[in-house]
Amino acid sequence: MKRLSCWLFVLVLFxxxxxxxxxxxxxxxxxxxxxxxxxxxxEYAVWIKxxxxxxxxxxxxxxxxxxxxxxSRVADSTFKDLIQSAQSRELIEGLDAFYRDExxxxxxxxxxxIAIRMLQLNYPxxxxxxxxxxxxxxxxxxxxxxxxxxx
Numbered sequence: 001m002k003r004l005s006c007w008l009f010v011l012v013l014f015x016x017x018x019x020x021x022x023x024x025x026x027x028x029x030x031x032x033x034x035x036x037x038x039x040x041x042x043e044y045a046v047w048i049k050x051x052x053x054x055x056x057x058x059x060x061x062x063x064x065x066x067x068x069x070x071x072s073r074v075a076d077s078t079f080k081d082l083i084q085s086a087q088s089r090e091l092i093e094g095l096d097a098f099y100r101d102e103x104x105x106x107x108x109x110x111x112x113x114i115a116i117r118m119l120q121l122n123y124p125x126x127x128x129x130x131x132x133x134x135x136x137x138x139x140x141x142x143x144x145x146x147x148x149x150x151x
Contacts, residue, residue, distance in 0.1 A: 025110060026109045027106055027109065027139075028099035029106075030109075031095055031096075032105070034048050046088075046089070046092060052109075095113070098115065099112070106136055106140075107132060108139055111131075111132075115131055
């Protein structure tokens with residue numbers, strides 16, 4: 001009986017491990033699912049989304065500081081982008097509005113943040129749309145590489 005339980009446990013672990021989705025970034029589906037899950041307590045959605053954004057921005061700052069200790073010029077050029085710390089509510093509202101468009105749900109959150117910032121800084125709409133298309137293409141290629149690794 002003990003042996004059967006052990007094999008059953010291994011089988012369940014295998015099935016769970018095999019069912020995991022290979023994702024690199026959260027995207028619009030994940031972002032909007034937070035709102036669905038916390039439908040009865042909407043204030044939790046803000047907390048969860050704020051925590052995600054804080055972690056994302058903290059990680060960026062951490063690696064920027066690590067790179068700066070090695071070579072400040074490389075760090076300046078590598079981490080010079082449009083994603084800057086801002087009010088969480090402003091970023092959350094921007095991402096919520098961005099992901100309401102069904103065609104943008106595959107765009108990873110870091111890319112969506114850049115697109116939102118481009119819109120806020122009045123970049124031409126053509127340029128923002130081009131950035132979004134390139135982000136979709138990039139994440140699709142990355143996902144293909146993860147699912148079907150080249151030999």
